[in-house]
Amino acid sequence: MTNLTDDHYVDSAPYDANAETSAPAHPDLDAPNWLLIWRKFRRHKLGLISAVFLAISYLMMPFAGFIAPYTPNERNADHLYAAPQMVHFFHEGKFIGPFVYPETATADLEQFRWVYTSDYDHPAKLEFFCKGGTHYFLGFIKTDRHLFCAPEGATVFLWGADRLGRDVFSRIFYGGQLSLTVGLIGITVSFVLGISIGGIAGYFGGWIDWVVNRIIEVLRSIPELPLWLALSAAVPSHWGPVAVFFIISIILGLLDWPGLARAVRSKFLSLREEEFVRAAEMMGAKPSRIIRKHLLPNFASHLIASAMLSIPAMILGETALSFLGLGLRAPAVSWGVMLNDAQNLASIEIYPWTAIPMLPVIFVVLAFNFLGDGLRDSLDPYSHD
C-alpha cells in the first residue's frame, strides 16, 4: 500500500481487470455443504466417538467368523455354563505370552451345578491363525482359520459358555451380524415407504394428503410391540432362518415409516412453494423428477439424522421379539436369541455372563443415539450455536 501525498491510500499491486470481485469475504461460505457439516460435527465429541465405534462394529461383521474362536453352534458338552476365563500373560512370574489355564468340570451333586477347577500347573498357550471350525470368511471364502483359539485339551471362553457349552464371546460376534443388519434392512424399508408416501402426500396435497394423514394417524396410535408380536406370530413356522430374519426386519420397518412420512410431508408442503420448484415445473419436469432432484436433496441430511435415531428402536425391537420367542429362531444367532437364555432370575444370579449380550445392545443403541444427536446438531451448517 502506498501513501499518497493527499492522504489517500492506494494498493501498489498492479490493477488486474479480470480479478474476481465477488469473492466472498468469508471462505466458509464457499466450502461445500458436506465440509461444513463435517467441521461442525467434528466438534461433537460424543457423536464422533459413536461414529467411530459404529464404523468398527459394522466393519467387523464380515470378519466375525475369523475373530471368533468358535463357530456359533459349536457345543462343548464338557463345559456347560463354564465361567469366563481370563487370558494371562505371566506364569509364575515369567512372561510366556497370552495363555489360559485349562479347566475341568466336576458335578456338584448337592447344588446341582457344575464346578470348574483350573489347572494352574499347565498353562495352555493360545494359538494364533490356527485351525478350528469351518466358517465363511467375508461371507463366501470357506476356511477354518481363526484369529486365535485354544490349544488341544483347553478351552478359551473369554465371556463364559451358555447352557449348551457354546462360547458367548463367539456368539456375540455372530449375533452382531444379524442384530446390526436388522436395523439397516428395517430402515431401508421404512425409508422407501416413508419418503415415497410422505412425498406423494406432501407434493400433491388434496385428498391424497388427507388419506395418507389418516393412515399415519391410525398407525401411530397403535402400540408398536403388540403389533410387531401379532405380525411376527403370523410368520409360518416352517420357514428357514434366513427368510424369518428378512421378514422380521421388514416387519420392523413396516411400522416405522409413519413418523418419517410425516416429517417428509411437512417439508414438502413448505418447499413446494419455493421458486426453484416453480421454475422446474415450468420447464416441464415431471413430479417424480422434481421430488428426486429438487426436493429430496434439500432435506436428505435431516432424513439421515432421523434414520440414525430410528435404527436403535429397531435393534431393540428385534431383541425384544427374539427374547419373547417370536423373532428370530434357534439356529440363527442374534443378541435377542442369546438373551432368551438369560430369561429367568436363576441364570442372572448363578450365570451372570449369559446376560453379557445386553452390553453390545446397550452400546450400539447409545452410539446410534449420540450419532443421531450429533448429526442433527451439525446438519444446518449455516446456523450458529
Next chain:
Amino acid sequence: MPIIRFAVFRFFTMLMTLVVVSALVFFIMNLPPGDYLSNLIAELRSTGQESGVAKVEFLRREYSLDQPLWRQYLIWMGFYPGPHGFSGILQGDFGWSFEFDKPVSEIVGSALWLTVLVNVAAILFVYMVALPLGVLAAARSKTWVDYTSAFVGYLGLATPNFLLALMLFYYGHKYLNLPIGGLMAPEFEGEPMSAAKVKSVLLHLIIPTFVIGTSGAAAMMQRLRANLLDELSKPYVDTARAKGVPPVKAILKYPLRVAFNPFVADIGNLLPSLISGSVLVSVVLGLQTIGPALLTALKSQDQFLAGFILLFVAGLTLIGTMVSDVLLMLLDPRIRYGGRDR
C-alpha cells in the same frame, strides 16, 4: 362452549379411528394361514378322533368361522347378525377363547383393570420424574445435575426394558426385599379390596412402574429441558431477572408454562410406547395383565382372544391421546379458537 364442541368432535374422530384399527387388527389376526380350529380338526383327524371333529365343526359354525372374511369381521364387531343375532364386541360379547376353552371376557376380566392400573401408574411416574428433573436440568444446564440426568436418561433409553426388569427384580429383592412376581401377594388373589391388599399391590407395582416408565421419562425430560432452555434464553426472562424477580419464580411463572405445552401434547407419542413396554414387562415379570395372555393367544392363533386384546390396547391408547388433546385445549388458551391440530 368451543371446548365441549372440540371434545365431542375429538370423541367421534376417535371412534372412527377405532373402527379402522379394529379392521386392521382383524386383518392381521387372519394373516397366518389356517386358524386354530382347522389346526385342531387336522390334529383330531390324524389321531383318529372323528368324534371330536363334530364338536369343532359345531364351534366353527357357532362362531361363524365358515363365513367369508368380511362378514366374519362384521359379526365379530357386532355390525351384522351372527347365528345368535347381534352379538359382537359392541354388544359386550368378546367371543370365545379356543385355547383356554372359556369366554374371552372371563380370561381377560380382571386383567383389564390391572393393565389400566399399571399404565396409569407408569404415566404418573413419567410425569413425576420428568417434570422436576427436566426443569432442574434446564435451570442448571451444563452442570453435573444436567449431565447426570442426561446420562441416566440415555441409559434408560438404551437398556432393553425386559433386561432392566429382570435386573431390578433381582437386586430389588436382594437389597430392598421387594416382592417378586405378580401384581399382588398370592393370598390376596380373588379377595375383596382391603387395606392390606392395596398395600400389597402398591409394593408389587414399584418395579414394573419404574421399568415401564424409565425410557418414557428420559425422552420426556430431554424434551422439557430443550423447550425450557429455548424459553429461558428469551429477553423477557432477562428482564425478569434484572428486575429482581426471584430465580425460582422467574422460571416457574412464564417460561415453564410455555415449555409445558408439548409436555402434555406429547402423551400421544408416550402412550403407545408405554403400553408396548407394559406388555413386554408383564410377560417377563409375570404380571397378571393382558400381556402374557396376548403372547399365548398369538402363539396358538387364538384369534378372538388376541384380537380383543389388541383392540383393547389400541383403544386404551386412543382414549389416552384424546384426553390429552382435550387437556391441551384447557391448558393453552391460544389453541382454543384456532384450527384443529393440523
